[in-house]
Amino acid sequence: MTTPTQFPLPPxxxxxxxxxxxxxxxxxxxxxxxxxxxxxxILPASTDKTRICLLLIDVQNTFCIPDFELYVGGKTGTGAVDDNQRLCAFIYRHLGIITKIIPTLDTHTAMQIFHPIFWINANGEHPTPAATNITPTDIEQGIWQVNPAVANSVTGDYELLKKQAFHYVKQLSQDGKYPLTVWPYHSMLGGIGHALVSAVEEAIFFHSISRKTQAQFELKGENPLTENYSILRPEVLIGFDDKPIGQKNKNLIQQLLNYDAVIIGGQAKSHCVAWTIDDLLTEIQQVDSTLTKKIYLLEDCTSPVVVPGVVDYTEQANATFAKFAAAGMHIIKSTEWVIGNW
Structure with a gap:
């Protein structure tokens, strides 16, 4: 195995x-x-014989800047900031061999199923964000119900919206996914939290100009009726009436499968990163399980969701990454990445 040519960090x-x-x-x-x-x-990316994609999951202010809505501090409290220091350095040092950078952007508006405004209790109060999970039993017992006031903005039909929401929460449970979490308003379209972290955006722009290749921005999460942790598909695809809620990102799936190597980092390790990789693994296993060997996970450029005293997803994230490694993916540090016999 040979070490890639590494460039110095720009001034x-x-x-x-x-x-x-x-x-x-x-x-x-x-x-x-x-x-x-x-x-x-440095040659144009179009000349690359080995085509390498860097997939960056939700490296946005809302997740990565302290005091923003869903800052991913991890165990240390400085997780996302430390991750992005290493991530930016990785981009600059490997400028000449990264063919394409694909940043994903979690993208939301106010009236979505995982935001407080969507739900009320018997007193008309909204759930406490980040501390409330909603289960089918909660809805059946009337602990939480869909807020009638949002129906006009979402489906226009309150009864239809109630059926859809209950089906969604029940489907999450049946599929073994995380229960519906009510999150703080975050990654709001048009807001500063939605933007990429400035230093990461700067590195991506520098790469685009240096390699004469356009970064490919992928949006997810706009659908009001489903969460969309993974860039490759929403959490639930089919509604209570057997009609589609959303669909897979088939173009991106095929694109990733066609690269010689796909390197993945971003936030959060326990949620959007894990779900994206898990969906990619599912797609790979349906095509050719040996393709997992070309997936590289930058473990020191991602952190789990940890809310001190409330929730800690560190163990779940580590277990999930261990599953990816067992399937043939490479768990690496940003300073250790090497190219195989290409």
Whole structure:
């Protein structure tokens, strides 16, 4: 196995700004990237004989910047910031061999099934976000019910919406998925939380200019009737009436299967990262199980959801990654990544 050619970190890269929100000076960075390309003889991505994709899951302010809505602090409390320091360095050091970067963007509006406004109790109160899971029993016993006031914005029919919501919660339980969690309003479309972390966006832009290749932004989570942890499919595909709620991202699935290597990092290890990889594993096993060997998981560029005193998904995340490794995927650190005999 051979170690990839690693480039130095460019002068503009500042580890101390990873946890900040700032404006990327695009024109300046573009000029610097052009000069960097000449200095280090970096070829266009179109010339790559080995095509490598870097899939970045939800590296957005809402998950990665302290004091934002769903900051993924992990066990240390600084998880996502530390992860992104390593992730940015990984992009810059492997600038010449990453063919395509695909960032996903969790994308939400107010009236969605996992937001507080969607549910009320007998007193008309909304559930406490991040501390409330809703089960079929909760709905049957009247502990939580769909808020009639949101029906007009979602389906236009309250009775239909109630049936759909109950079916959804029951389906999650039957499929062995996490119960419906009521999350704080987050990744709101048009808001600053929806944006990529500034330092990561800057690295992606620098890569695009240096390699003459467009980053491919993939949105997920817009559907008001289902969660969408995975970029490859929503949590539930079919509604109570056997009609589709959502659909798989078939184009992206096929695209990922066609790369020589797919490297994955982002947030959170226990949720959107785990669900995406799990769905990718399912697709691989339906085609050719040996394809798992070309999947590389950047374990030091992802952290689990940990809310001190409330919930800790560390063990579940580690168990899930162990399953991926057993299936043939490579669990690696950003400083250790190597290319096989290509």
């Amino acid at each position: 503009h890269f500042n580890l101390n700004k990873i946890g900040e929100v700032y404006r990327v000076p695009y024109q300046q960075r573009a000029s610097e990237a052009e000069a960097w390309t000449k200095q280090h003889n």
